[in-house]
Amino acid sequence: MRDLPKHQGKRRQLVCLLKEKGITSTAVLDAINTVPRHLFLESSFEDFAYQDKAFPIAADQTISQPYTVAFQTELLELEPGEKVLEIGTGSGYQTAVLCELGAKVYSIERQHELFKKTKSFLSRYGYRPKYLTFGDGYLGLPKHAPFDKIIVTAGAPVVPKALLSQLAVGGRMVIPVGEEVQVMTLYVRTSTSSFDRQELGEFRFVPLLEDKN
Numbered sequence: 001m002r003d004l005p006k007h008q009g010k011r012r013q014l015v016c017l018l019k020e021k022g023i024t025s026t027a028v029l030d031a032i033n034t035v036p037r038h039l040f041l042e043s044s045f046e047d048f049a050y051q052d053k054a055f056p057i058a059a060d061q062t063i064s065q066p067y068t069v070a071f072q073t074e075l076l077e078l079e080p081g082e083k084v085l086e087i088g089t090g091s092g093y094q095t096a097v098l099c100e101l102g103a104k105v106y107s108i109e110r111q112h113e114l115f116k117k118t119k120s121f122l123s124r125y126g127y128r129p130k131y132l133t134f135g136d137g138y139l140g141l142p143k144h145a146p147f148d149k150i151i152v153t154a155g156a157p158v159v160p161k162a163l164l165s166q167l168a169v170g171g172r173m174v175i176p177v178g179e180e181v182q183v184m185t186l187y188v189r190t191s192t193s194s195f196d197r198q199e200l201g202e203f204r205f206v207p208l209l210e211d212k213n
């Protein structure tokens, strides 16, 4: 599959919709306008790729809805060159959006099949995350910490302490917390021992599962 004018047109429409839904960051909207989401899906979904919906990918997982990707990314307030840890590489779409914003991206996926597939896919399409790894996101990546930003793209029944501890002072972590339904939660680390916490509405994600598979 290639990126054709018809895809680019649909992407521009998606960006308009995301603006109507309240996304304001030009950098985030530009990144969504640039990343060819249809390439991250099976070809049978090509015609639907620019609908604002989640879709199935391999290993019973999903690619997040574009609005959710935009909402979480906007909350990160990312500056080029910052170190970002993503939990749940999945299709690599969110990873690509973060790369497009100039972040140094570290991403963890617990499904080996998806990890392998997405790693080769991203490099084939010229995305260069700093580090992709197969592992358990509950543990974060202590060797590469601290991170300026952390984004969790699966529903966490509890907030992993390891992730909070790997956030730099001044850093921001966006994590959907809950079992059936998740509350989007933003943590800002205000000192080595304190965090501000804000709840920002309900979303639905596949679960953050322990251990790797």
Ligand code: SAH
Residues within 6 Å of the ligand: 061, 062, 063, 064, 087, 088, 089, 090, 091, 092, 093, 094, 095, 108, 109, 110, 111, 114, 135, 136, 137, 138, 153, 154, 206, 207, 208, 209, 210, 211
């Ligand atoms: N960011 C992805 C969203 C994928 S859905 C995208 O843009 O496509 C969430 C992903 O989190 C799934 O691929 C799932 O396998 C993964 N996941 C769930 N629990 C995990 C864990 N403990 N560590 C790492 N990845 C996890």
